Amino acid sequence: MSNFCFSNRIRLLQGYRFHLFIISALISTVLLLSSCVRKPELPDYWPTKEWRTATPESQGMDSNTLAEAVTVIKNKQLPVHSLFIARRGYVVLDEYFYPFSDGLRHDVASVTKSITATLVGMALEEGHIQDLKTPALSIFEERKVANMDARKQQMTVAHLLSMTSGLECGYRPGERELFEMRETTDWIQFSLDLSMRHAPGTEFAYCSSGMHLLSGIITRATGETLEAYAASRLFQPLGIKDWYWPADPAGNSDGWGDLQLHPRDMAKIGLLYLYQGQWEGRQIISSDWIKQATRPQIDTATKGVSYGYGWWLVEFAGMSLIEAQGRGGQLIVIWPEKEIVVVLTAGGLQTADELAGYLARAVRSDKSIAENPQAMTRLKEISAVLKLPLSPQPVAKLPAMSAQISGHWYQLEPNQLGLEAMRFEVNGQEMALGIMIGGQQYLFPVGLDGVYRISNQTPSKLPAGVRGEWTSEDTFVLEYDEIGRVNDFTFTIQFSGNSIHASVTEPTGLYQLALTGELID
Numbered sequence: 001m002s003n004f005c006f007s008n009r010i011r012l013l014q015g016y017r018f019h020l021f022i023i024s025a026l027i028s029t030v031l032l033l034s035s036c037v038r039k040p041e042l043p044d045y046w047p048t049k050e051w052r053t054a055t056p057e058s059q060g061m062d063s064n065t066l067a068e069a070v071t072v073i074k075n076k077q078l079p080v081h082s083l084f085i086a087r088r089g090y091v092v093l094d095e096y097f098y099p100f101s102d103g104l105r106h107d108v109a110s111v112t113k114s115i116t117a118t119l120v121g122m123a124l125e126e127g128h129i130q131d132l133k134t135p136a137l138s139i140f141e142e143r144k145v146a147n148m149d150a151r152k153q154q155m156t157v158a159h160l161l162s163m164t165s166g167l168e169c170g171y172r173p174g175e176r177e178l179f180e181m182r183e184t185t186d187w188i189q190f191s192l193d194l195s196m197r198h199a200p201g202t203e204f205a206y207c208s209s210g211m212h213l214l215s216g217i218i219t220r221a222t223g224e225t226l227e228a229y230a231a232s233r234l235f236q237p238l239g240i241k242d243w244y245w246p247a248d249p250a251g252n253s254d255g256w257g258d259l260q261l262h263p264r265d266m267a268k269i270g271l272l273y274l275y276q277g278q279w280e281g282r283q284i285i286s287s288d289w290i291k292q293a294t295r296p297q298i299d300t301a302t303k304g305v306s307y308g309y310g311w312w313l314v315e316f317a318g319m320s321l322i323e324a325q326g327r328g329g330q331l332i333v334i335w336p337e338k339e340i341v342v343v344l345t346a347g348g349l350q351t352a353d354e355l356a357g358y359l360a361r362a363v364r365s366d367k368s369i370a371e372n373p374q375a376m377t378r379l380k381e382i383s384a385v386l387k388l389p390l391s392p393q394p395v396a397k398l399p400a401m402s403a404q405i406s407g408h409w410y411q412l413e414p415n416q417l418g419l420e421a422m423r424f425e426v427n428g429q430e431m432a433l434g435i436m437i438g439g440q441q442y443l444f445p446v447g448l449d450g451v452y453r454i455s456n457q458t459p460s461k462l463p464a465g466v467r468g469e470w471t472s473e474d475t476f477v478l479e480y481d482e483i484g485r486v487n488d489f490t491f492t493i494q495f496s497g498n499s500i501h502a503s504v505t506e507p508t509g510l511y512q513l514a515l516t517g518e519l520i521d
Helices: 009-024 033-037 063-076 111-125 157-161 176-182 187-193 208-222 226-238 263-274 287-293 353-362 373-386 400-405
Strands: 080-087 090-096 298-302 305-307 312-316 319-326 330-335 340-346 409-412 419-427 430-437 440-446 453-455 464-472 475-481 488-496 499-505 512-519
Touching: 063 080, 063 090, 063 353, 063 373, 080 263, 090 263, 090 373, 111 157, 111 208, 111 226, 111 263, 111 287, 111 319, 111 330, 157 208, 176 187, 176 208, 187 208, 208 226, 226 263, 263 319, 263 330, 263 340, 400 419, 400 488, 419 512, 430 464, 440 453, 440 464
Parallel strands: none
Antiparallel strands: 080 090, 080 340, 298 305, 305 312, 312 319, 319 330, 330 340, 409 419, 409 512, 419 430, 430 440, 453 464, 464 475, 475 488, 488 499, 499 512
16 A cells, blocks of 8 residues: 555654653653753663663663553553664564564654755765755745745745745645645645745644655755665764655655654664764764754744754653654664663554553663562563464355455555555455555455465565455455554445445554445456
8 A cells, every 4th residue: 555654743743752752651751951952971882783682670670660551551452563772772572573574674654854854964964955045946946846936045945844835735624735746746846836934933733745855855955865864974973774755756765754764773863863963973963953953943832842953843741852753653762861762653543541550660771680580571471462363263155255255456545555456356255455556456365364474575675464354245344464564454345246345444543445346257
C-alpha cells in the first residue's frame, strides 16, 4: 500500500497524550527547559558499530517495573513493535514484538522531519545555506510561482523549519495538501504554489509540504539529494548502514516522512542530540544548532507543547522534553538530565496511558542499584511471549461465494491508497490476496486461522502480514498489516454480483475510505 506517513494537526495534538505519558513515565525529577541544552558528561564508548548492553539495575532502573510495563503491552494487546531504552549509551531494554522482529527497518513516519531539520543545520554550518533568514523563494528563483504576494516573498528557511511558513497548509483534516502534492509530478512546484494564509512566523501549522521544500532546498544548495547528503554527513559517521528513503518523481528525497530506519539507528540520532552533536571525538553537528533546534520557536496553541526546528518540545508537570515523533507511535525521546534515550515504534498506537506509572517507577536512581536476576528473567520471558504469533484457530467451512469470486480481478475506482485492482484465489480451505498497485501485481497468502501469513514481496519493501475471515456468506474481513510500517488496514468487503464494496479503516484514523470495484475478468 502507498506509504503516507503524516497526520493532521488534530491527530498530532491528540498524539501528544501518548508522547507525554511515555516520556513522563521515565521522569522522576523536574527538568527545566534550560537543562535540555546542558552538556552531559560524554559516554565512555560510542555505539558506532554496536550498542553495549547493561542490566537496568546497573543504570539505576528497576527490571521488575519494566517487566510490568511489558506485561501491559501483552495484556492490552497494544500494537507496539519495539521498545528501546538506553541510559548513558548503555541499552537496558531492547525488545521487538510480533509481527515486527529484530533486523527489520521500520517506517519512522514524521520522525523524518527531525532528521531533515538536522541536515538543514549541517548544510547551514558548511555554508551551503547562507542564513536561516534566507528567503525560500530565492533558492528557487528560476521557478515561476503562483499565488505570489509579499508574504510569500518573506517566507524563510527558518519559517519552514518551525512550521510557521504561513502557507495554506496543515489546516484541513487529514492534511489534504500532502495527498494532493503526491498526485502531481512536481512536488516542489506544488508546494511553492500554495497560497498564503498568514504572514510567515505568526502561526504554527503542521505542513509536510513545507518540510518537503526543505528537501528541495538541500538538493539545490548542496548538489546532493537529502538522502545522499545524509549518507555522508550523518549516517556514515554514526554507523548507520541500512535505510530506505523514497523520493518524489523528480528525485527529491521525501523531506516530511517515509524514511525507514532500524530502531537502534533511530536511537543513535537521539544520542547525537543528547551529547550536543558530538560523536567519537568529532563534532558531527554544532552544539549551537542543537540549541537552536531544541529551543521553542513557536507555540503550537496546545498547552505545554512548542516546536523548535523540526523537534517537538513538551512541558508537562514542570518537566521539559525533546522529541521526534511520527504518526502511529513512532518516537525518539531525549531526556538530557538523566542521559536517557527512548525509541518506540508501533503500528497505530494512540495512547500509552497504561504504561505511564510502570515506567515512571522504573527510574530509581542516578547510580546503580541492587541487581534483580529474577526480575530480569521475568522481563525476558514476557518479552519472549510477545515475539510469538497467536495460536491458530480452527477454520470454518468457506461459503459458496468464495468459489464464485476465486481468480477474478476487480478493478477499483481511484482511491487514496493507490490500489488499482484486487482479486482472491481460493484453494480448498486456503486463500490468497492479489493486488495491483503502481502497475505491479503482488500475491499474498491469507491466514484464515487468525495467524498472519507473512510476505516479503511488497510495495513498501517491508514484510506484510495478511489474515482474514468470512463473517457472512458474502462478507470477508481482511487485515493487511504493513509490518514495520504505520498502517494496519482492515477491509470489510462485500461481494454482490459483479461488484465489490469495501470500507477501509486503520488505527490512526487517517484513512476512512469506501472502495468500489467491478469485475473485469
